[in-house]
Amino acid sequence: MPSIALRAVLFCFLLALAASCAKAPLTQRSQFIVLPESQTVAMGLEAAQQVKETEPLSSDPALTGRVRRVGERIAAQTGRDYEWEFNVIDEDVPNAFALPGGKVFVYRGLLGMTDSDDELAVVIGHEIAHAMARHGAERMSVQLGTALAGEAAGVAIGLESPAMAQVFASAYGMASQVGVILPYSRTQEYEADYIGLILMAQAGYDPGAALVFWRKMMQLDKGSAPPAWLSTHPPSQDRLIELQKDLPVIKGKYYHRNQND
Template sequence: HEVAHAIARHGNERMSQGLVQQLGGVALAVAVRDKPAETQALYMSAYGVASQVGVLLPFSRTHESEADHLGLIFMAMAGYDPHEAPKFWQRMESQSGGAQPPEFLSTHPSHTTRINNLNKWMPEAMKYYRPSAN
């Protein structure tokens, strides 16, 4: 999973998104500079929340899902049974007792989403799976 983040250059994308978010904040600050301080603060706060929830968090969840997908294939190529990946997330879900933030406020997909996605990608991963000869 973490190797997949590096191969997909998610860190680079994240940096670019952060720069665009900052540029938007600067543009907004210039646009409202003649407004009262309270109005400026309100606009800037609204922009921060909207850009985080509306843009950055969804991209982060997309990156996590891409890394899950690639990681599943990489583990299959390395000779590890991909069927273990959804089992891992089932254990995580069980141990968390369902205590997770709402997915739209999270940087990561929910355990349930991850389990469903991994199962959806399983046929593709199985094309690459050759059990290691231990």
């Protein structure tokens, strides 16, 4: 039986190995992901179940129909065989999120702020991109890696620390509880914007709507009570600059309005 220190070193080596393999779709950015997809999809499913039990889902066929129609058209472009699901939460809150494995929730409040399906496609495309690029798994992996690195350091300097398994369990427990709703990093946000634009363009939605939508959000952000979604999705000048830079290329390469209409 190898010592705890040796096991910690081996585990870190495996983490590094896993990290070197993952690449984000379309951007080819290297990702640090150590949690197997089956695991994170199961966690996403569990979280989605909790959301459905605690939040009021809309049964308005006009609202849910619109979100499902736009969502499914964009999800079809991902090449991921997730069981995509789109629901509307019947609350006047401007918010939206996607869970690992493709369960997407849009609040009625945010839905009301999208003046066209193209604008709704900006929101849903962005959320689908987070799920497609496994951003949740990436955040959880970083947390787990940090916890394990801390433990390995403790062992290395000879501290009598709790058993590795216990640390793993608690780090994993922490990740599974909060991991699915952890805020994304700036890099992940820009990446979700970029991937989202490509997906929506491929699905036949005008990616130019992103500028209209984010400019509108920027005005709201200046108000006294900025929408919840904007606390994790600040419509900064930088964000608009990135979008403006990417748009002409994406529009020229992927957007064909008549392909689906």
